[in-house]
Amino acid sequence: MRVIIIGAGEVGFHISQRLAVENKEVVVIDTSDEALRKVAETSDVQTLQGSGSSPRMLEDAGIMEADILLAVTDSDEINLLACFFADMLNDKITKLARVRGERYTNYKHLLTGEGANITKIINPDEEVVNSVLRLMSVPGAVEINEFAGGKIRLIGIHLPENSPILGSKLIHLRSKIGEDLGIVIAAIVRDDQLIIPSGLDVIKKDDVVYFVCDIRDQEEILERLGISSEPVREVMIIGGGNIGFKLAKALDNKYYHTRLLENRQERCEYLSEHLDRPIVLMGDSTDQEILREENVHDMDMVIAVTGDEETNILSCLLAKSLGAKSTVTRVNNFGYMPLIQPIGIDYVVCPRLSAINSLLHFIRRGRIMSSVSIKGEAAEALETVILEDSPIVGKMVKDLDFPRGCLVLCFQRGEDVLIPRGDTLVKPNDRLIIISTRQNIPKVEKVLTTKVEFF
Amino acid sequence: MRWKYVLCIIGALVACVGMTMIFPLAWGLYYRDGSAHPLALSMIITIVTGALLFFAFRDSESSKASSVITHREGMAIVALGWFAAGFAGGLPFYVGGVFESVVDCVFESLSGFSTTGSSVLTDIEAVPRGLLFWRSLTHWLGGMGIIVLSLAILPFLGIGGMQLYKAEVPGPTPDKLKPRIKDTAMTLWKVYLLFSAAETALLLIGGMDLFDALCHTFGTMATGGFSTRNASVAAYDSAYIDYVITVFMLIAGINFSLHYIALKGRPLVMLKDPEFRVFAFMITIFIVIVTIAVYTGGNYDNVADSVRYTAFQVASILTTTGFATADYELWPGLTQAILLFCMFVGGCAGSTGGGMKVMRITLLCKQSYQELFHLIHPRSVSHVKMGRTVIKNDVLSGVWGFFILWIGLFVLAAFVVSATGVDVVTSFAASLACIGNIGPGIGGVGPTENFAWLPDTAKWVLTFCMVLGRLEIYTVIILFVPEFWRK
Incomplete structure (x- = not known):
């Protein structure tokens, strides 16, 4: 199977690496020599230098024999154009485009419909918003993923010290929390190592446990695992960019009290015009004064989603030290991932990882x-x-x-x-x-x- | 400012007003009550004067230079045009000998055009019916607006007509229903005509004769309030007629753009409109409170009567119509306070109602809340919104300016009226009733009294207030700002 990847940025880089490991024929196109060299050094792929939106480059990359085209550059226009040309050159190819601009994503039906024929539009921002919303629905969870159209959930969670299943073998799990509930432990993360457990493994203190359950049983299971959870209502979002705005829009209802902090005057005006209930605040997220003024210590969740990950990490740490209950940080650079837990940030969301997940879904045989x-x-x-x-x-x-x-x-x-x-x-x-x-x-x-x- | 051009257009307007006198003339000829002669004479004088002005200045150099009406010219045309129409409309009363003095004629005429409905007639039923019809017709013409009517029928006003339209249509931000201003004006008049026809038909079914049905329709749809009976609508003593008029007063108090959209097959748009919702909420809550107050206060024996009279009075005052079926001055104090508040509020923007408009009151409240909100969250960035629409700051400051001018001029007028020797309550009530285009007030100008006994100076001031209120202050008051006249 041949896969053509346009754009050797973070997403392109990781996808190509993953696919190469899985023995697929991968061709990466990018204009930057530097980025291509980095890809070629770390994985067994072919690289071509040039613009991915040019039909000539697509032909050189062997578009006629290829099965999948991934357009994942940072430019929506180049991604879309590449897909349009690919469709004209080879109408059987599966085309996936990463598109973030609202001016396009609002018209998904046009892009995936007759004419453009793009197989799937992947909007990492939207997926980040969804994963934050999922995190809010299960307070205390490290990670939540959904399957079967949302009916089944895979939840990763820290077990409290008084949890009844600590110290028991997995084969005894169901007798501990009740035979009537369907639960399977999928993985255990211990000392930063992921273990796919067998029935003989024992759950220990400080483990992060990943389990699968029917969404209807979720609350009951969480209760029996000894996880008491207060619902999230008071939310502060730091960064009013694309993700921050989408998130605030999703929380724009009577249930949530949302504050949205942004430091650009013009963007604040835009946000306030387009949001109803969330309070738009202008100021710097690392300014203690404003965080105190807005009662950051009463927040159930502080979500930092600015484009700058250092700002995100620092504002979350600051919010945490001022008393915020939990924090979510947007991180782009995979290099920071190992840092997150040791320094005390609760959750991480990563648009690129989300994009990779969605892309992989389509590539699987x-x-x-x-x-x-x-x-x-x-x-x-x-x-x-x-x-x-x-x-x-x-x-x-x-x-x-x-x-x-x-x-x-x-x-x-x-x-x-x-x-x-x-x-x-x-x-x-x-x-x-x-x-x-x-x-x-x-x-x-x-x-x-x-x-x-x-x- | 091209004065000749302004006068030319005003001439056309006056001629238009003159031509509408054909309708009362027809009634005068039909009833043979002696009103045909003064009406025919007034009609000829008005049309000839208008035509002279129009033709004298039509070919002047300045008119030829460009037919685009500037912002300033638009306001001058509308304001002066209204006063000219007021004098022209008073002519039949003067020629017919209904009043002795000029001020009474102009007061009655402008009270009609501005849809106020305050009257200086002591015995309405004694006036010839042709003239009564004219009196009610001025309501109907002024309700949707004589300028809007001219825009719809005079082709040469098309260019730059938006300036005229903005200067006459009530509300902080007039809607444009159609791409062309002429079509917008035509559409509004069609909607107006449709509702008027419906109400006339319903009143005929209720047992009124055609003459009374038309006159009361004019008074209702324009939110005017002139009746053909001394006892106003109470003379019919029919619950059916009361309710028909109540419903149509409320219809007339709603933005006609919303009616248009509803008639186009999207009635739900109205329910989502924030101004309509506030209006509907106020109507409901006031009717409930006043009904309870008058019932428990013992003004009426049963609930049905309480509801009937309350609904009529609340609708009449809130939409600034001014018809009366009950003397609310005999009602409990709370109900009078509520009605007084209604006088300030008035109808929706883009309706035929007067007052400050529900839209403006809502915006003022929202902005005040905004200020409080800012004290709690000093760093917040927020906008005043109506539904999902962001209200721009210049509109908001326009509303504030309007509010201050409205209150200021109302108080000033009350000072002048009281200086003529009228008691304080009546002075304030009469000024409020006139600047709000309501009709009856409280005290010496309550629903059972009229304005005939006021001194002439007071009548002139109140006449001026009526036009101020109808053209929403700015258009008229701008003529008194020296900056306006600078070259």
């Missing part, structure tokens, strides 16, 4: 519906639909030829969510959610891939 990276990029959770002619239909879960470090988390059969046992049979049209460490992804895909696709 077989009928994989969605996939998300967990704990940075250490592991991936995949959602897949089993076709009639899949090689695994009729097999029991314990007989599946999955590699170690890979776990079937749950089944969705019709409307029901099943927690699999070793002897559960795989039936056609089941949706499976599988967690796997990154290096085992190709093997998992191989097991799942339908026979037909081999020819």
Whole structure:
């Protein structure tokens, strides 16, 4: 499978690296020599220097034989133009474009419809907003991902010291919190290492536990795990850029008391004109005075989403020291990821990581519906639909030829969510959610891939 | 400022007003009550004067230079045009001998055009019916606006007509319904005509004759208040007629642009309009409170009557119509206070109602809240909004200026009226009733009294107030600012 990636920025770089590891033919196009060299040095890909929106470059990159085009430069226009040309040159190719400007994203239906034929528009900002909203819905969670159209959730959470499941083996888990609730522990993060657990692993203090459950059971499970959660209502958003504005707009209702802090006068005017309830404040997020004036110590959540990650990190630390209950920081640079927890920031959102997640979803072979990276990029959770002619239909879960470090988390059969046992049979049209460490992804895909696709 | 051009347009306006006298003339001929002669004479004088002005100045150099009306010329045309129409409209009363003095004729005529409805007639039923019809017709013409009417029918006003339109249409930011101003004016008049036809039909069903039905329709749709009976609408003593008029007074108090959109098949737009919502809320809450007050106060024996008279009076005062079916001066103090407040508020922007307009009051309240909000969040950046629309600062300061001028001129007029020897309550009430285009006030000019007994000076001042109120202060008062006359 050949994949053409236009733009060797952070997103292009990581995607190409991921795909190269999975043995795909990757061609990266970028105008910057520097960026291309960096890609070529770290992964086994072909690089071409030039503008991705030029048909000539696309032809040179082998657009006729390619299966997927990813347009992920920082310019919406170049991404769209590249997709338009790709469509004219090879109408069978899957085209994914990263588009952030509201002037385009409001017309998604035109871009993905007849004429433009773009397979999917990926807007990282929107996904960041969604992940923040999910975090707000489960206070205390480290990470929340959704599957099966929002019916199943994968939640990562710090366990409190009085949690009843501390010190117990996973096989005894259900007897501890009740047989009636479906819950599977997907992963445990201990000392910054991700473990895909077996039934014999023990949950220890300070672990971050990732579990899968039906969204309807979520509250009950959280309660039985000993996690008491106060709902988030008082919110302060720092940075009124694209993400800050979208977030404030999503929180523009009676339930939330939102304040939006922005330091540019003109942008403040725009925000105040387009928002109804949120209070737009003008000032610097590192100014203690304004944070105190606006009662930062009463905030349930402070969300820093300016374009500058150093500002985000520092304002969150400041807010935290002034008494804010929890903080969310937007980080672009993956290099800062390991720093986040030690310095005391609660949550991280990353537009680029979100973009990578969405892009990966489309690149997976077989009928994989969605996939998300967990704990940075250490592991991936995949959602897949089993076709009639899949090689695994009729097999029991314990007989599946999955590699170690890979776990079937749950089944969705019709409307029901099943927690699999070793002897559960795989039936056609089941949706499976599988967690796997990154290096085992190709093997998992191989097991799942339908026979037909081999020819 | 091209004076010749301004006079030319005013001439056209006056001729237009003269031509509308054909309708009362027809009634005069039909009833043979002696009103045909003065009406025909007035009509000829008015049309000839208007035509002379028009043709004398039409070909002057300055008019030819450019037919685009400037901002200043627009205001001068509208303000002076209104006074000219007022004098022309008073002519039939003068020729017909209804009043002895000029001031009474002009007062009655401008009270009609400005849709105030204050009267200096002591015995209405004694006046010939042709002249009564003219009196009510001035309401109807002034309600939607004589300028808007001219824009709709006079083709040469098309260019720069927006200046004229803005100077006459009530409200801080007039809507333009159609790309062309002529079509906008035409559309508004069509909506106005449609509602008027509907009300006339409903009143005919209620047992009024065509003459009374038309006159009361004119008084209602224009939110004027002239009746053809001494006892106003109470003379019919019919719950049906009371409710029909109540409903149409409320309709006339709503922005006609909203009516247009509703008639175009999107009635829900009205419910979402913030000004309409405030208006509807006020109407409902006031009717409820006043009903409870008059019922418990023992003014009426049963709830049905309490509701009927309350709804009529509240609608009449809030929309600044001024019809009366009850003497609210006998009602409990609270209800009078509420009605007094209603006099200040008036109808919605873009309606035929007077007062300061619901829109302006709402904006003032919102801005005051904004100030409080700023004290709590000193660093906040916020805008005053109506629904989702941001109200620009220049509009807001325009509203503040309007508010101050309105109150200031109202108080000033009250000082002058009281200086002529009228008691304080009546002075203030009469000034409020005139600048708010309401009609009846309280005290010596309450719903059962009239303005005939006031001294002439007071009548001139009040006449001026009526035009000030109808043209929303700025257009008229600008003529008195020296800067306006500088070259």
